[in-house]
Amino acid sequence: MGIWRCHNWYLLLSMLAPSTLANEYLAQSAQYAAKEQSTEFTNVSGLFQPEQAPNDTTDQADEIWQGVSSSFEFSFDDLGEGTFLDRLSGNIGYHHPLLRTEDANTSDAATQGRTNHNSTGTLSLKYSIVSSWFVSATFYYYFDKAQQQPWNPDFTYVFGYSDWRPYTLSLVYSNYGGNRFSPTGEEKYTEFDQGTWALGWKFPITAPVIDWLRFNDKGAIGCQVDYNYTKEYFDLASISYKNNHQTLSLGCKYTLVGNWYVNGTAFYYFDRSQQQPWNPDFTYGFGYFDWRPGTITLQYNNYSGNRWKSSTRGADTGRFKDGSITLAYSFSF
Numbered sequence: 001m002g003i004w005r006c007h008n009w010y011l012l013l014s015m016l017a018p019s020t021l022a023n024e025y026l027a028q029s030a031q032y033a034a035k036e037q038s039t040e041f042t043n044v045s046g047l048f049q050p051e052q053a054p055n056d057t058t059d060q061a062d063e064i065w066q067g068v069s070s071s072f073e074f075s076f077d078d079l080g081e082g083t084f085l086d087r088l089s090g091n092i093g094y095h096h097p098l099l100r101t102e103d104a105n106t107s108d109a110a111t112q113g114r115t116n117h118n119s120t121g122t123l124s125l126k127y128s129i130v131s132s133w134f135v136s137a138t139f140y141y142y143f144d145k146a147q148q149q150p151w152n153p154d155f156t157y158v159f160g161y162s163d164w165r166p167y168t169l170s171l172v173y174s175n176y177g178g179n180r181f182s183p184t185g186e187e188k189y190t191e192f193d194q195g196t197w198a199l200g201w202k203f204p205i206t207a208p209v210i211d212w213l214r215f216n217d218k219g220a221i222g223c224q225v226d227y228n229y230t231k232e233y234f235d236l237a238s239i240s241y242k243n244n245h246q247t248l249s250l251g252c253k254y255t256l257v258g259n260w261y262v263n264g265t266a267f268y269y270f271d272r273s274q275q276q277p278w279n280p281d282f283t284y285g286f287g288y289f290d291w292r293p294g295t296i297t298l299q300y301n302n303y304s305g306n307r308w309k310s311s312t313r314g315a316d317t318g319r320f321k322d323g324s325i326t327l328a329y330s331f332s333f
Helices: 002-009 016-032 057-069 209-213
Strands: 088-097 120-130 133-142 155-161 169-175 196-204 220-235 240-257 260-269 282-288 296-302 324-332
Touching: 057 196, 209 220
Parallel strands: none
Antiparallel strands: 088 120, 088 324, 120 133, 133 155, 155 169, 169 196, 196 220, 220 240, 240 260, 260 282, 282 296, 296 324
8 A cells, every 4th residue: 555655645746745756857857848948947967958859869878878877876075065944845735635435444453545535734844965865754734633544644754866857767765654743552653664665767758759649849748667665565355464565657747838737657566466445557637736946736636546447446436536636835945
């Protein structure tokens, strides 16, 4: 379940701190797709300017190698630059489900499970250590506290390396389990083994494929493929914890115009028996997203148990009304 809770709040910003990592790249990658767009941006690590987009296999291979080889850079010289607040950013969010449902029929001992439909407020903070290395946390307020389940967290946390630039690798650990500030009984502050490690690679869809897919000259598509590993996960059939949940995911965001987008992520389970009723075959969303501080984001996201064949989905999940609306404001210091 940890993997899918990761994608619940990571890939398309349901809880915006971790999701900003992917979407910062997806938002910025738009500038590489349209030659007509402004060239007023920082050209980092030798990446091409929009008007210099590679047109042959050799040039694109060089761009790919530049992205891969520059991944995981850590500059000790940059550690002392700026103040603590200079490296801190965040957002305040309100998340409202389209449908309120009954509590999930899951063991009280579980700290993972289907997200019940409960409006929440969040405060997310991200600290950029150096380069693209970071640590972030999100704190939750439940407007209906009676609906908070054992797997619904008081806080979540994420750390690792994620660079928005195309063709770069990422390695991120995320924990969206039932973390508690004040655990009681058998609860713990956190279950580290139930978090998810994700090794990913970002890439843009370039010509000629992008020309077949976009509806205007400013349309752009950025994608990311991830191998996701969770050491310990909850299995509903046996009502127990099992080991080594593994999936492969491919997520793409299509920037329609400006900051308006649609997105989707598809999942492959190496072991189909590990897929829980709340684990989707795919997720999707759309809305307006701007990663820059001082901006508003408005989105619809659906991370419920979507299935390619509707006849195989679980009860009361995988429908449009099982999604939620997110309104958030981002800030920096």
